[in-house]
Amino acid sequence: MxxxxxxxxxxxxxxxxxxxxxxxxxxxxxxxxxAMLIEVQGAAEMxxxxxxxxxxxxKDPSLQLIDVRSPxxxxxxxLDGAINIPLSVILSDEYRDYLDQGVKMNVLYSNGTxxxxxxxxxxxxxxxxxxxxxQGGMNYWFDTIMNPQAPSMLAADEEFAxxxxxxxxxxxxxxxxxxxxxxxxxxxxxxxxxxxxxQKKAPAGGC
Amino acid sequence: MxxxxxxxxxxxxxxxxxxxxxxxxxxxxxxxxxxxxxRKLAGMFYGYDTVVLKVFFTxxxxxxxxxxxxxxxGWIDLNLVYVNPTFLGSxxxxxIIMGAGFIIGGFCPGTSVCAAAIGKIDAMVFIGGIFLxxxxxxxxxxxxKDFYMSGDFGPxxxxxxxxxxxxxxALLVIIAxxxxxxxxxxxxxxxxxxxx
Numbered sequence: 001m002x003x004x005x006x007x008x009x010x011x012x013x014x015x016x017x018x019x020x021x022x023x024x025x026x027x028x029x030x031x032x033x034x035a036m037l038i039e040v041q042g043a044a045e046m047x048x049x050x051x052x053x054x055x056x057x058x059k060d061p062s063l064q065l066i067d068v069r070s071p072x073x074x075x076x077x078x079l080d081g082a083i084n085i086p087l088s089v090i091l092s093d094e095y096r097d098y099l100d101q102g103v104k105m106n107v108l109y110s111n112g113t114x115x116x117x118x119x120x121x122x123x124x125x126x127x128x129x130x131x132x133x134x135q136g137g138m139n140y141w142f143d144t145i146m147n148p149q150a151p152s153m154l155a156a157d158e159e160f161a162x163x164x165x166x167x168x169x170x171x172x173x174x175x176x177x178x179x180x181x182x183x184x185x186x187x188x189x190x191x192x193x194x195x196x197x198x199q200k201k202a203p204a205g206g207c
Numbered sequence: 208m209x210x211x212x213x214x215x216x217x218x219x220x221x222x223x224x225x226x227x228x229x230x231x232x233x234x235x236x237x238x239x240x241x242x243x244x245x246r247k248l249a250g251m252f253y254g255y256d257t258v259v260l261k262v263f264f265t266x267x268x269x270x271x272x273x274x275x276x277x278x279x280x281g282w283i284d285l286n287l288v289y290v291n292p293t294f295l296g297s298x299x300x301x302x303i304i305m306g307a308g309f310i311i312g313g314f315c316p317g318t319s320v321c322a323a324a325i326g327k328i329d330a331m332v333f334i335g336g337i338f339l340x341x342x343x344x345x346x347x348x349x350x351x352k353d354f355y356m357s358g359d360f361g362p363x364x365x366x367x368x369x370x371x372x373x374x375x376x377a378l379l380v381i382i383a384x385x386x387x388x389x390x391x392x393x394x395x396x397x398x399x400x401x402x403x
Binding site: 012018 | 375
């Protein structure tokens, strides 16, 4: 048998093998269980409610809020600029472009953090990047951002600063708001208006 | 783990460099196989030389088997491999025009560059023709745009269209290739040409 025929036979044999085996056994999950455990323990996927409030108010274009609750709940109330991707359809192709991308920062949220974390784990195992979870979920959001509690008078300065920010954020985002605790910056007095005389028109006509 | 560039295992900046290295290798193989002779390519159509068929089909089969086995071993995710979208109408007409160009010119775009590199004047003229064709195609594109986009099947695979597995499709292609090789060699015996 010539070398050529051996090669032909080998190719044919490989073809028969590949026709018999199951197709595309590539694992859909990109992260191993160990890698996932390390990520979960690191808790780097959490973003705080204060950060998110700040991004919403400053209209950060890289922020994409994703509401993983049901459409009913989404219709009742949702955060500014959020899109609704219910957990049950998170794997559908329709939303893949939102979830598997390298430009925006997706922040998943639900009422608590259970659904958003479940969604995040699925997405992370698929190897998608830039997905995060709103720490504490909507419940915590309402307690802290929309209805912040004043800290006790003995609290550290940062607590007051945080409270003031939350108060202001609450005002900007439509929650109930009262005055801040720190003294407001005194407004500058109006400058005296300078009234300029209208310039005389240049003489018309002529040449 | 693969494909390496879309998975960012190799940075996208390396893309062009890798393409350059592969291109050099491709040109080297074409020259080694004697494809810089326009008689070689024309021989395919007259039946006296079917090396072109054998080289390209062997290349296609090797790549096909390689991808399928890599996928089987979990080394590459075929869903991430780019599949050219099919525009049926323009593919058929384009194929006919390109085939006619092969017979008339005796080169395909790749072999013309090889032949020009070793100083063949007809190949240089051929490359000039390619650029003229590109120019007129680009300038005239608005006229043929509707036809160009017709028969859009998207990134279609024949195996999906027939509803068979990729592996079975591969076996069919291999059988077809081996049969074609056999017929090619019969043709070479039937219409031999000594002088080229």
